[in-house]
Amino acid sequence: MVASPDTAIAARAALTATDLPGFTSEAAPQPTAAQTAQNRAFARCVGSNPDLVDTTIAPGEVERLFVEGNINIVNTVHVFASSAAAQPRFEAYSGAAAPSCLAALFKSQLAAGAAQQHVQIGAVTAADLGGSVNIQVNHSTDVAFRLTATLNTPQEQVNEYVDIVAAMLGSTVVLVEASTTGQPYGATSDGALMNKVLGRLPSD
Helix, strand or coil: CCHHHHHHHHHHHHHHHHHHCCCCECCCCCCCCCHHHHHHHHHHEEECCCCCCCCCCCCCEEEEEEECCCEEEEEECCCCCCHHHHHHHHHHHCCCCCHHHHHHHHHHHHHHHHHHHHHHEEEEEEEECHHHHHCCCCCCCCEEEEEEEEEEECCCCCEEEEEEEEEEEECCCEEEEEEEEECCHHHHHHHHHHHHHHHCCCCC
C-alpha cells in the first residue's frame, strides 16, 4: 500500500536513530483495548470527543519508539488535513484541564501493572515545564509537562517520570514523550528533540 502524502511528510519529520545515538529503535505497538479506554477517559477529562481517539495508528500519523536502558522515548507526528482539524488534538494538551487529566492518565497506566508487582502508587503530579524546553521553531505553539509518580514496593521507593512536549505547527501536531525511572530525561533534552522534528516540517 502506498503511503499518503501526509504520512510521508510525518515520516520525514519524525525522530530517527540518528537523532538518538545509543538508543535502539523498536516498533511502536498498536494501542490495546485497555490503552484505548484510558485514552478515551483522558479525552473526556479534557473535554474532547472520546470518539476521536484512534484505535489504530491513523493515516497521516507516524509513531516511533526508541529505548536505552530505562529510558523510553515515543515520538508521534500527525499531519492533519488542515490546522482546524489539528487544533482539537493539540488543545487536549494545552487546555486548562490538561495537567490534572494527564496525571490521572499516568496513574491509570501505572495501576494496570501495579497489583501484579506488589507496587503501591503514591503521589502523582504534573508540573508545567513552561519555557524551559526552549522550542526555537518560529510559528509553532507548544506546551510541556513533567509527570512524576512515586511507587512503593516492599524493598524500595522509586520515582517514575514522563516528560511530555506537545507542539502544533500549521496542520501538524507533534508529541515527544520521554519515560524514565529514577530521574527525569530533562527539559533541555526534551526541547532539543522537539526542535529536530519541527525543523523538518513545512511551515504551512
